[in-house]
Amino acid sequence: MEAPDTAMPDHALRWRTDLSVFLWMLVLAVAAYAPVACMQYALKWDMVDCYLPWRHFAADAFAHGTFPLWDPYQSLGYPIYGDLRSVFYPDALFAGIFLGGFGVRTLHVLFIVHLALAGTGMYLLAGHFARRTAAVAPAATVRLRLEMDDVAWELTGPMRCALVTPDEKRAVTARLGPDPLRRNADPTRFRDRVLASAKPIGLLLMEQDVIAGVGNVYRSEVLNIVGIDPRRPGRSLHPDEVDAIWAEVVRQLRLGVRRNRIVTMDRAELSKPISRLLRGEGRYVYKQERCGRCGTELDVFDVAGRTAWSCPTCQPG
Numbered sequence: 554m555e556a557p558d559t560a561m562p563d564h565a566l567r568w569r570t571d572l573s574v575f576l577w578m579l580v581l582a583v584a585a586y587a588p589v590a591c592m593q594y595a596l597k598w599d600m601v602d603c604y605l606p607w608r609h610f611a612a613d614a615f616a617h618g619t620f621p622l623w624d625p626y627q628s629l630g631y632p633i634y635g636d637l638r639s640v641f642y643p644d645a646l647f648a649g650i651f652l653g654g655f656g657v658r659t660l661h662v663l664f665i666v667h668l669a670l671a672g673t674g675m676y677l678l679a680g681h682f683a684r685r686t687a688a689v690a691p692a693a694t695v696r697l698r699l700e701m702d703d704v705a706w707e708l709t710g711p712m713r714c715a716l717v718t719p720d721e722k723r724a725v726t727a728r729l730g731p732d733p734l735r736r737n738a739d740p741t742r743f744r745d746r747v748l749a750s751a752k753p754i755g756l757l758l759m760e761q762d763v764i765a766g767v768g769n770v771y772r773s774e775v776l777n778i779v780g781i782d783p784r785r786p787g788r789s790l791h792p793d794e795v796d797a798i799w800a801e802v803v804r805q806l807r808l809g810v811r812r813n814r815i816v817t818m819d820r821a822e823l824s825k826p827i828s829r830l831l832r833g834e835g836r837y838v839y840k841q842e843r844c845g846r847c848g849t850e851l852d853v854f855d856v857a858g859r860t861a862w863s864c865p866t867c868q869p870g
């Protein structure tokens with residue numbers, strides 16, 4: 554399809570974006586420095602002792618078509634050393650040629666413009682680094698990556714990542730157990746599978762055709778919270794215990810989605826706000842040495858080829 558005639562070329566779009574950033578920064582600078590911008594309070598110290606007379610002289614010289622090689626207002630008028638700071642300053646050149654001089658008002662307006670320029674530069678610099686971050690090479694576990702100029706989206710560690718037909722998709726999802734994150738999930742399917750199985754509950758929780766979406770962290774944490782040893786066979790559990798596991802999995806997964814991180818401890822048990830927890834903090838047993846609920850040293854063993862953690866006190870066998 555042909556691009557419409559009204560489409561703007563890239564560089565024009567960029568200029569327009571940069572200009573709108575600058576205008577927003579200008580509004581922000583005027584608002585933040587309102588007393589200065591409105592000249593309610595004047596700038597002081599070096600601004601009026603040095604910059605104002607130097608700029609005033611240089612702009613005046615430019616306005617009258619002479620070149621300010623020597624500034625009588627600088628260093629008490631003594632030609633002590635060659636100092637080009639004020640004479641060649643571009644804002645004095647601009648004010649001299651286009652405004653006819655540099656006064657107190659010019660000083661204040663240009664001060665605000667400088668703040669806006671600095672803000673715009675910082676914004677563009679941050680954008681530059683954001684684009685570079687997005688361009689970082691994907692990790693080895695990434696299976697799918699969608700990339701644009703300044704953003705990238707990655708899919709890490711999916712069960713299956715392939716282009717499939719709708720029938721194949723149905724076949725894959727049909728093999729999955731109930732999904733605790735879905736409102737219409739059927740927990741009885743999970744309960745029946747667990748109660749009929751001789752496999753340990755720690756293994757069943759990781760089998761995606763029994764219950765979908767539970768990994769090693771949630772397996773370890775949920776079993777600790779409901780007080781069940783991961784090595785107990787599914788059929789040795791009471792139906793109420795299975796229901797308690799389901800309810801806790803639902804609660805934890807919803808919290809995880811909302812916070813975009815796995816913190817299983819209750820807010821009251823945490824020593825700091827959730828946003829300040831380090832990676833891996835806020836868990837009772839997963840990769841811990843002692844139980845986060847009672848302090849007992851944890852049993853560490855293997856279930857389904859993955860390390861499991863269990864508290865002998867909270868999760869009796």
Ligand SMILES: [Zn+2]
Pocket residue numbers: 844845846847848849864865866867868
């Ligand atoms: Zn414990």
